[in-house]
Amino acid sequence: EVARLYSADAGSYLQPPEDGLTAALVTRLTQVPARPGGYERVQFMGWLTLLLALVGTARILFLAAARDGHRDHADEVVWGGYFLLLGVMAVALSIGPAVDGEFPRLFDAISRVPVLGMFRVPARFAVLVTLAVAGLSALGVAQFLKLGRRAGTIGAAVLVPVLLAE
Numbered sequence: 001e002v003a004r005l006y007s008a009d010a011g012s013y014l015q016p017p018e019d020g021l022t023a024a025l026v027t028r029l030t031q032v033p034a035r036p037g038g039y040e041r042v043q044f045m046g047w048l049t050l051l052l053a054l055v056g057t058a059r060i061l062f063l064a065a066a067r068d069g070h071r072d073h074a075d076e077v078v079w080g081g082y083f084l085l086l087g088v089m090a091v092a093l094s095i096g097p098a099v100d101g102e103f104p105r106l107f108d109a110i111s112r113v114p115v116l117g118m119f120r121v122p123a124r125f126a127v128l129v130t131l132a133v134a135g136l137s138a139l140g141v142a143q144f145l146k147l148g149r150r151a152g153t154i155g156a157a158v159l160v161p162v163l164l165a166e
Contacts, residue, residue, distance in 0.1 A: 003107065006121040007096025008043060011035060017042045022166050043126040046166030048159065049137050056139030057084060080139050087132030094129060096122035
């Protein structure tokens with residue numbers, strides 16, 4: 001079935017494509033080979049981007065647990081919660097249908113709804129994952145900028161070239 005063929009997996013998000021600039025370095029460090037062609041199944045956004053998204057997620061969870069009622073923090077928690085929920089749902093959808101004998105997945109449920117059943121390629125939900133990771137990464141960058149102006153400037157000078165190289 002087409003949906004199974006074009007489903008994402010963990011490697012889709014964590015392995016760079018074989019023709020990427022960092023493919024050889026990541027392969028050397030992790031001993032995991034680069035992802036072969038087939039761009040429908042390669043959603044690698046970069047390790048640094050994912051790290052910044054984790055920092056943003058940690059900040060959101062910390063602020064949600066603290067519940068200090070500060071107006072700026074409330075906005076961050078709302079937007080961060082939105083991006084986190086969007087990311088979790090989009091990853092669940094991009095994984096695609098269950099293989100025979102597995103517990104049904106989210107994609108199985110929406111594929112039975114008349115209009116939503118038209119989505120044949122689950123990996124295309126990775127666009128929503130990219131949006132969610134971008135939002136969470138922005139919150140992660142905002143956390144680093146709170147360390148001070150000098151730290152933010154130095155961090156940007158170091159991080160931007162690495163992000164572009166990935």
